[in-house]
Amino acid sequence: MPKYARFCIRCGKVEDENNVLINNLCPNCYIEIYGIARLDKPLRIIHCPRCYSIKIGDKWLRPNTQEELYSLIQAAIAESLQPATSEITFIDLTLKSVELYSPTLELEITASISNKVVVKHRLPVSVSWHKQLCPSCFKRAGKGYDAVVQLRYINYDSEIERFKNWLVEMFAEDIVEIDEHKNGYDIKVSNQFVARKIVNFIRRKWSCVKIIESYGDQRRRRDGRRYGRLYISVRILNFKPGDYIVLGGKAYIVDSVDEHSLTIIDSNGNRIRMNIKDMIKMYAPA
Ligand SMILES: [Zn+2]
Ligand SMILES: [Zn+2]
Known part of the structure; x- marks a missing residue:
């Protein structure tokens, strides 16, 4: 007795092991x-x-x-x-x-x-x-910010990018916003304590930084204490050979840089070796 093959009731395709029927359909x-x-x-x-x-x-x-x-x-x-x-x-x-x-x-x-x-x-x-704002962004959006870390660099490199990404993860709850600038970032932070903590991390990572603190919209409380938004300008002075540098109002070209000193060339072609710490003291951002 030949066995009759079943087939799809819609397209007529015959059932085999590669074409199993479900409810009489392929x-x-x-x-x-x-x-x-x-x-x-x-x-x-x-x-x-x-x-x-x-x-x-x-x-x-x-x-x-x-x-x-x-x-x-x-x-x-x-x-x-x-x-x-x-x-x-x-x-x-x-x-x-x-x-x-x-x-x-x-x-x-x-x-x-x-x-x-x-x-x-x-x-x-x-x-x-x-x-929809996620819970942590929602929390931050309501917080406002009490401090701004104005991070600036002379030369952009991947270390700075990596550090910025690390900050965002590390202080996800406290960093309200990061605005990009031509030579750096304004990092808006919900409180001044965390802002100083961030600055310490920068100082530890780059020895060559110039830090200037200031207060915006400054007012004095009745007890004499000042309050206002804290601005910390942090400039990473990561000069490399060939960069222009202005020190004490005079322009130089950077010749070489190492961990503790840098050598600069003045307009007469004289090489001057300088301690990094002295350079930081003399350096004034334009
Ligand atoms: Zn079919
Ligand atoms: Zn979010």
Whole structure:
């Protein structure tokens, strides 16, 4: 007796081990009829416009790199995307295109149907992006700032960039905002104690710094103590050979620099060796 092969009632494809039928449908027709994911409304992605944290379930997660941001967006989608039927189980979701604030994202979904067959399916999903301050940014936004560390450098290098990123992580609760300037950053800090702590870290990392403290909008309390926003100007004097330097009103060119001294050349071509500490004392920012 020949055994009659079963086939898909929609497209007629015969069942075999590579084409298992589910409810008398081949996997392709099953997904065409039922869909793979429920997409009745756009997926909500809640993110913090300040620090790019993404809300997943009840948790806010902060990315450190672009790649981490993308994988958080992917996790947020995985969290809220529902299978189209109870027979479908998601195995893997991969974003094929990620563009922040794009209304559509392309997903590749790997899913099993009735635990019988695994399918891979590409799917554009509509996304609505919602801006919301994360709890720590919200806290900081309400705080205002009592101090500004005006960090400036002579020469930009990767050490400065790394230090800035480290500060942001280290003092996430206290740094209200960082404004970029041509030769540095204004680091707005919620309290003066932390501002001084930051300055000490800078002093420890670079021996060659000039620090000037001042108060803005200064007032005096009845007890005679002054208060006002604290401004600390911190200039990292990381000169390198060839830089111009003005000391005591005269211009020089830096010839060489080492840990404790630097050699400068005046307009007559004379080489002058100078202690770093003396240089810092004589240096006045333009
Ligand atoms: Zn079919
Ligand atoms: Zn945030």
